[in-house]
Amino acid sequence: MKQKVGQVSPEEKNEILALFERRNGLSELAKIVNNDDVLYEKLVTDMGTTTTKFQNWWDRMAAKYQWKGTENGHWEIDFNTNEIYLIVNS
Amino acid sequence: MEWKEGHAKSITFIVTKDCQLVCKYCYLVGKNISERMSFETAKQAIDYILSNKDLYSESSVIWDFIGGEPFLEIDLIDKICDYIKIQLYEKQHHWFNSYRFSFSTNGINYHEEKVQNFIRKNHNHLSIGITIDGTQTKHDLNRIYKSGKGSYDDVARNIPLWLQQFPHGGTKVTISSPDIPYIKESVLHLYSLGIKEVNINCVFEDVWQENDDLLFEEQLIQLADVIIDSEYYKEYACSFFTEFIGKPMDKVRENQNWCGAGMMLAVDAAGMFYPCTRFVQYSLRNKKTAIIGNVHEGINQNLLRPYLTLNRCTQSLQECIECEVASGCAWCQGENYDAAETNTIYQRATAICKMHKARVRTNNYYWNKLYRKLELEGQRENFEKKETSVIC
């Protein structure tokens, strides 16, 4: 089930979009960087930092907007409309 | 919908000028098997682009790979993409957070292991379009092997795999004079294959015969009827029917150029830079190539100025400027240059005029009929609100 529960500002959307893209970029970069590569350490650290920032954004926004949530569900954002949806696993 | 709606920098690598097919309408008049890009050339181009951030300051980038058939050079492409990713990251380039790899392929070797490995490796950043022209009859009319055999079967077998990997994948259909009778059945056939976005364009070259516009109009009216009566419009799209076309255009507020030639950048196997692939010699019938630089010396900014200052009115005839159905009438800067009476990009080719006018008539018919239906069903407001979603 998918239900609209709120909306974020364009600036807030851009923040999570950049983190989303960075996380995807890092995960695909990780496929071609060996653990003996000079980039490896930096990449691992970066992935950790980006994931934390990503989660922080959701925590921050959830606290700010007080979106409805459930235990067996998660939120998603529509990058075109900036709308937040609650997805309940059936 | 195009990623970043045309605001991303588009950089095209012409990795090969070879192709398995010899499509009859193909604008690439100089295809050959000898001009294959080396990794070293690609690397030099990437190094130049990434080290000139002031010239390439767009917030996003589309790294586009074309041919010929780009997937003939999948090993090279894989190496280039790896190099791009590493360089973006090492240089802390802002494009690392906003890039795509884009491909237009004939789909023939889409299923091959090397191509599939590449797709798995880069899936989050890929935009792949397979060109399939419609029914087997329509497709095989133009898209043939050197032997003369049609390519439909070899492409169609890969469509399910492609749609499984890219459910929102769209296809490009090109219409030339002999294709007109097959338009309706071809679009419906593509829908039946599960392709929800069909982008169709009439070729810009002067190929049109007497009464082609009337035949075209007839086909589009029939197509409009089926799309509306069978309610395909709820899930499927056909670029012929676009609401905001066929209106007069303001000389000041609506004076932008149609295409992105000059804002794009193409590089070929010899390391030459072009304002778009249509200015490469293999795309030109009549004119000399329009090189704007090379990987060693960079871009000659003076040669870019005409492209970056092009607008609608300075390249159009008075008839076009004052046309009452001007909006949506497209042009290709490369075809304009190739067809011009002098060596200029400022002479708009108008071979497409009567086809555009026919399209506008059917487009008006489509929207009038659709909105009336939705109005009577009380669905008009919902339809107008409907938007595509990209979910994180």
Place this chain on the structure above:
Amino acid sequence: MLQYLVILLDDTSVSYCHYENPKKVKRLISLSDLKAGILFAMKQNLMIQFVYPDYEIPAEYQKEIETIDHHKIAPQKIQLKNADVVVFNSCKEFSTEKTEENKDKIFVLRANGKDVARNVSTFAHDGRLNIIITDIETFTENDFSLYKETLEQLKNTVKEIFLQENSPQVNLLTDRILLEKMNNCNAGIENITLAPNGKFYICPAFYLEDENDTVGNLTNCIDIKNKHLYKLSNAPICQKCDAYQCKRCVWLNRKTTREVNTPSHEQCVVAHLERNASRNLLLDLQQLGAWEDKSIKAIDYFDPFEVKDKF
């Protein structure tokens, strides 16, 4: 609308503009083509500008030329007494001229930027002086700086002449003050060139670059393809520009950007350095009570291309 016909009397006719004339072998226009060219100008109501080589042309040519109203453009070397425009091909040539005796003539000085910079202090001429910088397309940032200094010196020279209650005209500085709209060369629109081979060209430079680049002949008349591209209204950068003194050389445009309607960065910067120097001259002269009805506004760019998004 065409107003002028430039007739090159010989392949070695002097250059009076940005282009160089590399031709060394004399080839006079045929007498029949000269007559046909004059007839064409009479029928089309065109003022003829005859461009002379650096040798004396035959008497029958001289006689024919005098059958119509015209202007003579001649190299300084031949000392043509009734020349209307005298062309100097270096600052050295110009420095030897007794300018006082020829105040009624237009002087054209062709020289490169560095030559002009070295000799600008000798340009005190109380008459009309057109300075043509011949190497604009090669200018670098250093050259722009040098040119700015040159124009500042020239401004002071012109001001000095004004203070002596004379009325000097130097194209680079005084034209912009007096003009209220673009005053471009307008080759292809207001003027056309008849070359010694009897064919028409957009201007002498087009002929010297490629004899095949013709736009007609005396038999079939003029047919300029994409003629609208020579008009200011079809030049996206120039139509928004207020460096009115710029010649907007379509030949240089084509040479540097491949389009006759698009100037190079170097052309635009040079024109704006001149424009701004003109403004400085105007401000100085207004303090002396002159040209109080004129104005040139301050701007913060040197190349209109850089502000094209604000047009």
